[in-house]
Amino acid sequence: MYIHQRRQWPNFNWDVETVSGLLASVRHRQGRLTGRMESLGFSLRDEAILQTLTLDVIKTSEIEGEFLDADQVRSSLARKLGMDIGALAPSDRHVDGVVEMLLDATQRYTKELSEERLFGWHSALFPSGSSGMYKIQVGQWREDTTGPMQVVSGALGREIVHFEAPPSDKVPAEMQQFINWFNTQTEKDPVLKAAIAHLWFVTIHPFDDGNGRIARAITDLQLARSDSNYQRFYSMSAQIQLERKAYYDILEKTQRDDLDITGWLIWFLSCLDRALTATDKILNAVITKARYWEFFGSKSISERQKLMLNKLLDGFEGKLNTSKWAKITKVSNDTALRDILDLLDQGILIKEEAGGRSTSYKLNDISK
16 A cells, blocks of 8 residues: 555654754754855855756756756856856757756745646656657646556566556645645744655656656755745755665655655655755865966966866866867867967966876866
C-alpha cells in the first residue's frame, strides 16, 4: 500500500523531538549565511547569486538525466536578471524555460501557487510539447491514457515498480487540496513546510513528465519564503544531485511506508544543512574571483583574454592548452599562443609542470 492509499492521507505525522534539533541547526545556519551575504558588496553578492542560480538550474536537470550547457544557463539568467556579465552566449528555448520556472518560483516567492502557475511552469519546461522523442500533455494534468503513472526501472519484461501515483481521475482534487494547503498560513516552520510540500507533490505526480523539477521549484519557492528573501545563496538541487541515489531511496521508502514521515524529514533537513555548508565554496570562489580581477585591473588584457580568464576563474574543465584556447575563442593556434604568451609575460598565467607537446597553463597564484 502506498501512502496516498491510506485512509488518513494526507495527514502526515512525525516525531517532533527527533526533528526539532536538526531543524534548529538548519535555521541557525540559514541565518549565518544571510548575515555573511549581506556583508558582501553588491557586485560580489550578484556574482554569488548568479553562480548559485546557475548551479540550481543545471543540477535540477541533471537529477533527471538532462545536461544543460552552463554558458547558456548563465547567460539566460544574466539576461533575465539584468546583470552585465560581458559577452552573452545564445540560449535555446529549453534552457530559457527551466530558467524562467526557477526565477518565477524564487523571485516571486510571495505570489500564491495556483493551477495556472503550475501549468505555466510545465509549459516552460516542455516548449516543444515533447519529452525526448515522445509527445506529452503540456500545461495540463496527466490523463493516464496508456496505464497508471508508475516509476519503474529494469529491463523490459523485468521491470521493478518503485512507485505508483494516484489515478489521473483523482489528480484535480488532489492538487486542489495541495494548493489550498500550500497557500494557507500555518504554524509549521516554513522549512518543514518545504520538506512536506516536496514529498506531497512528488506523491501526486500530477504531470506526464517534469514532476521532479517542479517539486524542486516548489521547494525553492518555499525555502525563499523561509528566508524572506528572493536572493538565492544556496542550492538544494545541487546537493540532491550529489546524493541522488539516497534521494530516490528515501522517497521510495517513504511512499511504501505509513504516514509517519520522520525519516523523510531527517533526510531532507540533513541534505539542506549540507547544501548550506557547500555555499561556503561558492562564496570563497566569488571572493577569489574578485581579487583576481582587482589584480588584472593594472594589466593590459584584450576581450578575448578576458573571456578565457573568466572561464578559468569559473572552473575550466581539464587542462588549458593552445588548441583549446584557439577552439573556444575561434582563432588560429598562432593567435592563441600569442594571447597566452602575453599573459605569461604579465604574470597572469604560468606554465604547468609538464612541458613539451602537453604544455598547459594555469592562473598564477596571487595569494602568495
